Amino acid sequence: MGIIMEYGFFRVKGVWIMDSELLQRFASEIADFMGPNSSEDARTVQKGLMLYRQGLVTQLAFNQDMVTATVQDVTPVKVSLDLSFFSMSKCSCPSDEWCRHKMAVFFAAYSRIGSVADWVEAWREPMKEKQAAASWGVQAAKDLIKANGVLKPDYGRWVHSFEVSFDTLLHSKKSTTPYVVEELFKIYERQIRAAAPLEKEWRLLYEMVGTVISFKKLAMLSEQSGHSEELTKRTYGQVFDQLLDDADELVEKIGMQSMPFDFDEFILKLKDDTFGLLTCVQGLEFERIYLYRLLWTGLFKKKEWREEEVLKIKERMKELQDWENPGPLMIAGIHLHFLLQKDDSALRSIHSCGDEFVTPYMIHWIDFLSGQKAWKRVGPVIELFLGKIKRYLDQLDGYRSCASFTRTAIRAIAPFCGENDRFDLFEKALAQTLPYSFSDYEYVLFERGMYDKWCEVQAFIGLNFYDIPKERVKVIEKEKPELLLALLHQSAQREIDAKNRSSYKMAVRHLKKLRTIYKKVKRVDDWEYFFETLLERTKRLRAFHEECKRSKLIES
Incomplete structure (x- = not known):
């Protein structure tokens, strides 16, 4: 019949016709994104509805998973809705937010599969x-x-x-x-x-x-x-x-009186009611543990209470059903051991917990012990924490989450490292958390004159040589220019591998800088051997060789 389906649309005789399921998912995303309780969102929906009802949406077209149209507002604007990736939708108006024009085009598209009035009514229902x-x-x-x-x-x-x-x-x-x-x-x-x-x-x-x-x-x-x-x-x-x-x-106010x-x-x-926080539900684990830990730290301070609570936790652990989450009970037990200064028991329990589960909670104990300036006690906790953090980051979703956790972790261990002159431990933490700690790590290394490691970190991250701050490069070029060779080799090769004219020009720029440094460190023979080998290896890349001739890297 000449019907082809792709990206949620049907193509019939060369024309794309919308599949309602894809647009319904898009409609749900908008409903979630635009809050009916927000006056600004409510105005955007209302203005978009007016533009649609006034017939100001024209040239509506469907193409695979895209909807495009023109909206005649004060001036005409072009809108494209990406039904597969909501955030990639675009409008030519100045707004960077979800605007009335996108809303109007959505209503025009949605009218093909359902009632716009019903959608608006359902959206307003929570209010x-x-x-x-x-x-x-x-x-x-x-x-x-x-x-x-x-x-x-x-x-x-x-x-x-x-x-x-x-x-x-x-x-x-x-x-x-x-x-x-x-x-x-x-x-x-x-x-x-x-x-x-x-x-x-x-x-x-x-x-x-x-x-x-x-x-x-x-x-x-x-x-x-x-x-x-x-x-x-x-x-x-x-x-x-x-x-x-x-x-x-x-807790603070009660503790002061x-x-x-x-x-x-x-x-x-x-105290007995607080115990229920550990098992009252399966979800909201972090919040439940936070409240439990807060009360036992600041309010329930008698040693015998804490010892009784440890026994109570052990008994409850034995009674757990398969469907129950043991996590809060385990964290509570570890916390009480720290409060009772039974650090060996606490550390053994941490060892037995999975990295994914226990690692984020360890920051609290590091902060807690550091706040007491109990440096002898906090050191082993930090050592154990650093042994787990890389595996934890590997399973954490998203760069932003990893970067945020890394900042929190580095901030937590900094007081101990500074107070006890343990730069080695601080550097270990920065190294373990790369690439998320890159800005802190490269700054610390450069300020301490550790240029060899600084160059290694730059190479690990893979920045283009000319994206590295010029003032830093000048310092190293003056102090230890040979350290820049590896960075330049890496950058040049990356540009050659891109195999296009602009990247070849950048590669030549790196190579000329390489030649300069090889001459500066009196290793001209090494440069000539490298460059001859490179030309032989890239002999089929005529455009690259042309750029080398143009820049006089290759003598005519």
């Missing part, structure tokens, strides 16, 4: 739900405040009040959509704070208990509602972040 939930939540919170009033110190009553309020406000629907959780949680928070004790010291403890219970309840809501961790963090992840910030602040004797019972019960 409607949020507004409705907020209205209902405010009234529900008022009712709860009237019922509870200000709560006097009673741990059980506090927890019961938190749980009832949470369930009333956030379990109000059979299925809570992720878009309303943040708004409802804010109302819930205002409600529980309104019921806080009036005395400052009790209020702080009340808020600390509320933070732990609220965190656990929210984590369990996320899991029970079937929200993926990615969706949770995108839609209401900032709620968890705020809870952790609040906990940080509360002398705790009344009456607090003991409350702290003991909070």
